[in-house]
Amino acid sequence: MRQAARAEREQPSSELILDVRNAVHRYGSYVALHGVSISARRGEFLTLLGQSGSGKTTLLRIIAGLEMPTSIETLDIGGQDVRTKPAAQRDCCTVFQGYALFPHMSVLENVEFGMRVRGVAAGERKTRALEALGVVRLQGKENRRVHQLSGGEKQRVGLARAIVTRPSILLLDEPLGALDERLRIDMQSELLTLQKSLGITFIYVTHSQDEALTMSDRVALMRGGRIEQLGAPSDLYEKPVNRFVADFMGCSNLIAGQVSSLEEDGRVVLDVEGHRFSGRWTGRKAPEKGARAHMAIRAERISASPGGANQVPGRLERAVYKGARIEGMFATPIGTVVANLGAPSIPLGTGVVLRWDSEQAAVVPDDEARAGS
Amino acid sequence: MTSQAHSKRTLDWDKLVVRTFLVLWLAVLVVPVVMMLAFSFFTTEGMQTVFRPTLETWKTLFSSGRWFVGVRTLGFAFMVTAVALTAAVPFAFWLSKRCSSVALRSAILVAMTIPFFLEITSRTIVWRFLLGSNGPINRGLEAIGIPAQSWLLYSEPAVLFGMVILYFPSMFFPIYMAIELLETSLLNAAEDLGATPWQAFRLVVIPLAMPGILAGIVFTMVPAMAEFVVPQLLGGFNVNMLGNSINAALAALKYPTAAALSAFVLLALVVLAVMLRVSAKRSGVLASAAEGLQA
Incomplete structure (x- = not known):
């Protein structure tokens, strides 16, 4: 829009x-x-x-x-x-x-x-x-x-x-x-x-x-x-170039992991404690295998409906009313994931499979280390 | 009902305080001034004050040429104020907005307050030694081949100099305070909008510092009108001021003369205050400066 x-x-x-x-x-x-x-x-x-x-x-x-x-x-x-x-x-x-x-x-x-x-x-x-x-x-x-x-x-x-x-x-x-x-x-x-x-x-x-x-x-x-x-x-x-930019621009989920493989179309696969997710690499420099990276995924781009290459099981722990939307905090094996809930909200404790498309997820490098000064 | 009764009692209390204050104020300030004015219409005969209203004292004031002392005093007070003002405004501006060293600024501010703790005579008398015909300044001049300048001491320039030094802090502090209250962003804005440093100073600093400038003028001019220590110490008998005449008249127990001279000073100050007020009102500086402080 x-x-x-x-x-x-x-x-x-x-x-x-x-x-x-x-x-x-x-x-x-x-x-x-x-x-x-x-x-x-x-x-x-x-x-x-x-x-x-x-x-x-x-x-x-x-x-x-x-x-x-x-x-x-x-x-x-x-x-x-x-x-x-x-x-x-x-x-x-x-x-x-x-x-x-x-x-x-x-x-x-x-x-x-x-x-x-x-x-x-x-x-x-x-x-x-x-x-x-x-x-x-x-x-x-x-x-x-x-x-x-x-x-x-x-x-x-x-x-x-x-x-x-x-x-x-x-x-x-x-x-x-x-x-x-x-x-x-x-x-x-x-x-x-x-x-x-x-x-x-x-x-x-x-x-x-x-x-x-x-x-x-x-x-x-x-x-x-x-x-x-x-x-x-x-x-x-x-397309944030690093973790700081993604965070500052209000990205609610930043999941830390390691780059496990590079695909030809510019996507990378991120390994987060054994779980694998794929996303677009948006860092300035080309990704390196084994390097620490973060998956930046916005709450509004995660859903419980089928479809999407990435998925993780979660249980609704808390729901925050935000007017136009309801923000759900899900406990998952990779930590808390924030996702927007649909209009008829689900009860607390409900287990769902959270899914998101790899196109919607940016994988960014750690903040660049400051050389000197 | 109770609250009404309560507020009525408070009101009475307020009235009482105001009335007491008014009575005290009348007794301490107004009555002496009125008495002084009354005394100026009496005369002295053989060390005795004659309580018969007459214009004799005022007539003598003018016929004896003492009125000229008043005019000279007024002129000196004007000059002292003008010189101190000319020096204090740029100096206060520099110290408040352009001096980047905090240590230097504090040192100068402390140095400026020191004179308030010293007695006038002791800090004026030093100049006698420095400006005297055998003093270091004349010695220095002689050393570079210039003959000693006798007008450096016991002269009008010496008195003027001594009084400017004496009253500079009284002029400086109110102006410094006013400029200190002026936000630096206003100067930035003026500069950013295309003003030269002089335009920014004239159009922004001066109008906003006007309350301080007026206070400085009053704090300098009023005591300068009554000053007698500096003329006596640095003017010798060559520079006679109203303050000296009043002192002399009092010493000779000529109360009506002293009263008339004092009334003359008072009159001059009232005229001055009215002039200041009118000119300030006309240019609107007071109103707009007051607004500046409110904002």
Whole structure:
């Protein structure tokens, strides 16, 4: 479903708007970025996904010019080398996490700020600011003071203030982090619509895999100052390159075993304490016989109905009601397996044979060992 | 019913506290000021105060040229405030937002509080030695071939210098506090939106630091108007200030004169406060700065 929605969106052009190569950043002895490279095309929605401390915000601040990297090979915005340029002279603008609105200015003055410091005439400034406020649906609120606004409204002002100067790239630092669930979902689709209509490249920082999956053209999943995997949301979801990615993308079953045989069609057979399962190998490097690996299989892809190359007997131990589905925890010879239960739930203690197709199971290597640093 | 009775009792109690406070405040602050104003309309005859209302003392104040001391004092207070303000704002900004060494910042903050623990005379008198004609500064000048500068001590520049040093911490701390409260992300945002460092300073830092700046001006200007130690120590008899005149008048038991001079200072300060308030209101800095603090 998600892929279908994304395919309908306009494809970003092939023009490279952002090119970062080998960005290294240290705070004292702590390395925040270990030589990260990333690029974005004009009109692309690129998400930097990761937990706090993964380096995603540092990378964003380096692109913005608010942080000077310890070393960087390339930092081009719109084909222009901006490595030594201050933030004020870069063709990008940031929407800050805490909004960072100027508390001593009205909504209108906040939005006008970028044009004011560039010396745009007062009349034009006001017209454009009001237009931008219209885009974020804040008509009639231009004379409000910042402290009179709700969180969602502040968010919109921050957005209007950033887009009004028409930057090539909009950098968004967890922009929906402080909003409540309902508002966040509304803002997600609004941001997407806005991005599409403006054609601005969005670099979007978030820790929510759900946000990343719903909104992005591409996602860079970061950990410990490195990019673990960069690709379309479906790549990260269906073809995780290692255990960490599978886990972070919300895969509920990660079963550890050993690669026992390699098939010609890219499938591998995994040996888990004598039980054999087959699945697609999605690791970056070719699998090796005998190597430790994990089978990543999502709860919604396991069923009790016949069919599927993989099967294991299980007994229902616990059922968790999740609204749209019921999650069943099954005790099996290979440990607890989580599978979604059908609408008429089965009683606790029922023994079933859990089955899943080898096409639906990804086999991933252990997380790569970090060499040095 | 009971809760109503209870709240009524609490209300009475509140009223009592407020009234007691008002009475005390009147007795301690307002009455002396009114008495002072009253005294300025009396005269002295042979060490005795004559309690007959007259404008004589005020007339003498102007005819004797003592009013000019008031004007000079006002001018000095202005200059001291202006110099301290010009130095304190950029310095406070640097210390709060640009000084990356925590150790250096703490050291400077501690050093800035030390003057509050020292007695004014003892820390001002040091300058007499340093600035004197045989002091190290003049010796140093002579050593490099410049003749000793006699105006370094017992002069208006010496008094100005001494007072700026004395009042710098009073100007600095409120401004530092205000800038410290300003979130760094606002400066990032200004820079990110294309502001030059000067624009960010002018459009974001100054307006948000305005409550601190106004407090600093009051904390500097008011005591500077009444300052008499520094003019006496560093000005010798060459620089006479209102504070010195008041002291001299008191020593000579000329209470009406002292009262008139004090009233003059008070009047000048009231005019100043009104001016500050009007100008702040006109530019809207107070209202918006207060909002800034609320947010």
